[in-house]
Amino acid sequence: MYTEKVMDHFQHPRNVGEIENASGVGTVGNAKCGDIMRIYLDIDENQIIRDVKFKTFGCGAAVATSSMATELVKGKNIQEAMQVTNKAVMEALDGLPPVKVHCSLLAEEAIHAALWDYAEKNGIKIEGLTKPKSDIHEDEEEEEEY
C-alpha cells in the first residue's frame, strides 16, 4: 500500500516531539476524522526555521507526511516554508495512495497553522498565508468515479 519512503518515515519519524515556548504552534484536523497534526516551530530572528517538531494522531500516512513536512521546512526561511505544498510532501514520499492524499493536505495545513500562529504572535504578515481552516476535511466528499 505505502511506498518505502512512507514506511521509512512512519517507522522512523523525524522530529517527533514538542518545543517548549515555540515560536509558533499549529494543530489541525480533528479526532472525528481520525487525524490530528500538531507542529511546533522554532523560528529565529532571521525568520529561519531553526527547529521543528511534530505530534500526530493518525494513520501511517498521517505520521509519514508530518515527518516529511518537518524535514522539508527545517532550516528554511518562512518564505521557503510556504512553498512546501502537499504536492511537495507527496513527491518527497514517492507518492501516496489516493485515499491518503488528504493526509498530505493536512501536513501542509499544519505548517501553515504554525506559521500563522508565529505571524500572529509577532504581528507580522506572511505573504500568501491565510487563517487555517479548523477542519480540512470539511469540503472533502468522496464520490466514486467509474
Added chain:
Amino acid sequence: MYTEKVMDHFQHPRNVGEIENASGVGTVGNAKCGDIMRIYLDIDENQIIRDVKFKTFGCGAAVATSSMATELVKGKNIQEAMQVTNKAVMEALDGLPPVKVHCSLLAEEAIHAALWDYAEKNGIKIEGLTKPKSDIHEDEEEEEEY
C-alpha cells in the same frame, strides 16, 4: 440419475419390435414433448396377451418404462393387464427421477391405448378402460414446490 434396473431395461430393452396384424395397437405421447410410445398386443381368444412389442421415441426412462410395461403385461389376461399401473412400472424399475414420472404414465397409457384398440376392433368393453387421451402431457404443468 437412473436405477440399475432402468439402465438395464434401457440398454437391453425387452420386446422391441412390431407385430404384424396385431390384435391391438396404441400410440401415445407426441413428438412435441419428446416421447412417443407404440405398443402392439397379440391377444388370443382367451383374452390372454400372448405377445407384446413396443417402439419408443423418447428418453432413457421412456424406453425403460415401455420395456418394463411390456414385460409386466406379457402372458397376462386383459383384466390383469389393466392392473399394470404407472406405479407398478415404476416400482418394478426401482423408481424413477421425479422429472421422469410422466414416462411411466405414458407407458400405462400406451397399454391402455392398445387395449382400447383391441376392444374397439372386437366390439367388447373392458372394465375401467376409457378412451385414451391423445396427449397425456396436456394437464401436466410444473410448478416448483419449495
Added chain:
Amino acid sequence: MEKLIYLDNAATTKTAPEVVEAMLPYFTEHFGNPSSVYGFAAANKEVITKQRDIIAGVLGAKNNEIYFTAGGTESDNWALIATAEAYASKGKHIITSKIEHHAVLHTCEYLEKRGYEVTYLDVDENGLVRPEDVEAAIRPDTILISIMFANNEIGSIQPIQEIGKIARAHGVLFHTDAVQAFAQIPINVDECCIDMLSASGHKLNGPKGIGFLYIRKGVKIRSFIHGGAQERKRRAGTENVPGIVGLGKAVELAAASMEERAGKESGLRDYLIGRIEAEIPYCRLNGDREKRLPNNVNFSFQFIEGESLLIMLDMKGICASSGSACTSGSLDPSHVLLAIGLPHEIAHGSLRMTLGADTTKEDLDYTVDCLKEIVAQLRSMSPLYEDFVKKQEKNK
C-alpha cells in the same frame, strides 16, 4: 469407465493443471483478505490487479474496467439488472435475441415482471441475429441491447461489430454475453463498441465459480451485489483470491494458445461434421457453417431423441450434450433450436459435441463409429422411423 472422450467443453472444461498450481498457494499460504492493512494480506490486492491486467489486455480494455464476479450468470444478471435500474429514467426498453442463454433470458423475464419491455429478436435459420433487425427495434426508450457473442448450443458467432456500431450510433448501451467466445476467438471491446461483456472461468479451463464483467469506463451502473467496498465498491464480497488467480492464469494460457487452438479445433470440427454428414442419413447440421465457434458441432438426427442418444454415447465413454427437453427436466426442447426453425421432434433429436484442446482425430473417429451404430439402433426402435419407412415404401 475405461475410455473417456470428453466432447462437452461448452458445458464446462477441465481446469488446467497449471491453473490449479497457480491457485494452490492462495488457499493455505497467501490466504489473507486483500482488504487487510498488513502486508501479508495486502499483497493479494496486487495479485488481483495483475489478473485484471491480463484480462484487460486480452480484450483491449483498461485494468479498472474488469470486475470479478462468481461466473457468467452473475455477470449477465448484473449487466442487465443494474443497467435497467440505472437508466430507468431514460427508458425501460431492452433488446435481446431469442437464442440468448437463460442467464440473459430469465433475467429479461424478471425485468418484464418489473415493468420493463423486452424485444426478443428472431434469428435466421443459421442462428444469426440480423443487424438490421437490431436497428429496427431501437426506440427512443431503448436503454440496452444485449446480444451474445457466440451461441452456446449451435456455436453461431454473431455480427457483434455491426451490432455494436448500431448501438453506439443510437446512443444505446451494448452488452454481450461472451461466455462461449471469450479467449476462444479474438474480441476487442473498442472495435466492437462493446460497453459490457460477460465471461466465465470454467469455460476456458479455469475454475468454476469465477467470472468477470467488463464495464466500459463511463457506464454508470451500480452494484448488483451490495456490501463491502471490494471491486471499487461495485461488487461486494470477500474476493475469491484463488479463483481470480486461476481465472487470470486460464485467460493467460487460453489467449496465448488461441490462434493455434482455433486452427486445430476448427480442422477437427470440420472433419467431424464431414464424416457425420457423409455417413449418417437424415441428419442436419445446426448453426452457421462458417460463422461458427472452432469447437462446436451440433446435429439433429431425425426420428430419435437426444437423451437416449446421450446415454448410449455415455455407455461408450463419450460425453456430449443435447437440446432435448429430457435433459433439462422441462417439456420443451432447446429454445435455440426452436428459434432456428426446427420442429419440436427434430429439436429433441439434437446432439452437441464441443471439442477441447486435448481432442484428437482418433477420438472423433471412434465417436462417429459409435454414433452411426447408436443412431441406427435407436431408429430401429423408433415409431417415428417406422412410420417414415412405411410411408416411403407406400410412395414407391
Added chain:
Amino acid sequence: MEKLIYLDNAATTKTAPEVVEAMLPYFTEHFGNPSSVYGFAAANKEVITKQRDIIAGVLGAKNNEIYFTAGGTESDNWALIATAEAYASKGKHIITSKIEHHAVLHTCEYLEKRGYEVTYLDVDENGLVRPEDVEAAIRPDTILISIMFANNEIGSIQPIQEIGKIARAHGVLFHTDAVQAFAQIPINVDECCIDMLSASGHKLNGPKGIGFLYIRKGVKIRSFIHGGAQERKRRAGTENVPGIVGLGKAVELAAASMEERAGKESGLRDYLIGRIEAEIPYCRLNGDREKRLPNNVNFSFQFIEGESLLIMLDMKGICASSGSACTSGSLDPSHVLLAIGLPHEIAHGSLRMTLGADTTKEDLDYTVDCLKEIVAQLRSMSPLYEDFVKKQEKNK
C-alpha cells in the same frame, strides 16, 4: 517475514489442508458439469447433495433447504432483496440493526431507494439488540426481520432465539446473518425460529467464493440470480463443485471440533483480554464480555489511531484489524463502534484480534508484549495524549 501471528480470523481464515485436498479431484478429474446426463459428470450432483446433507445436519435443517451461493454477501443480498420482492404485496417494512454487516446494511439502503422502509434498531453499549425493541418495531406491513447471529467486529452474540420467537409469533420472516457464528457456536434453525440464514465458507477454514443460504421450506422467495435451473431453479449458474466440496469438508471439520475449539479459544480469548486490561492503561473492551464469540477480542486504545497500530503490529509479524476509518478508505470509523456509543476518536483507536484454531498462548504473550510497546510509542507521539497528560498535571 519470519514470524507470522495471524489474529484476523474474522476477516478470513486459512483454508484447511484437508479442505484443499478434498477439492483437488474436482478441478482436473471430476470436473464435469453436474447438470450433464453422462455418468462422469452427473455423479457430481450426488457429491453436491452430500455436502448439503452435512450442512443441513449441523443446522438441524433439511437437505433441500440449503442453497449454495458465492458467499455470505450474496446470501444476505438474496435473503433481503428476494423477500422484499416476494412479499411486497404484504408490506414494505424491514427491521434490522445498526450493527449489521455492510452486506445487510447496504442492501437495506438499496431497498430504501426502491420504496422500502427500514428500521435500524439501536443496540446497547455491549452491542446487543434488545428483543423488546424488535417487538416494538413490528408493524402490520413488516415483512422481514434481519438480525445477525453474532457481530463480526465486537463478537457480540445476539439473542437470536428470543428474536426468532417474536418474529414467528407475529408472522414475520426472520433472517439471520450467521457468517461469523455458523460452525463456531451451536445453531439450530428450528429452536431459533430462523427462516433464512447466511453463511460463508472462508470464515470457517473453507474456500473463498462459496457460501450458502438456508431457506426454510415454505418461504416463497425466488431467485436472486436468474438463469439455468441449478439449485432447484433458485440459484442459477454452473455449480462451483470444488467450492461446494470444500465448504462441505470445512463444515464437517468445524462442526466436529466446535465444542473443543470454542473451549480452547474462549480460554485464550479471556487470557488475552485479561493481560491487556491489566497491562495497558486507557483501554476499553468492546462488545459483551459473556455473550461473545469464542475467538473475538476487540479493544479501543485511547489517544491513538488504529491504522498506525496495525502497521506497527504488522512490522512485528502480527496480523489484526481495526475499525478505524483509515483502514476502509472512508472518513467515518466503524458504524458498529459508533452504535455502541463510542466517540469517534475512541472508535478510531480500536483493534480487533480474532483467534484461530492454531493460536497459542505464546502467540498471545508475544502479541501483548508488542502491543504494550507500540501503544506507548504511538501515545508518545500523539497530540491527544500530550493534551491529556498536561490536563492531568494541571489538575494535580
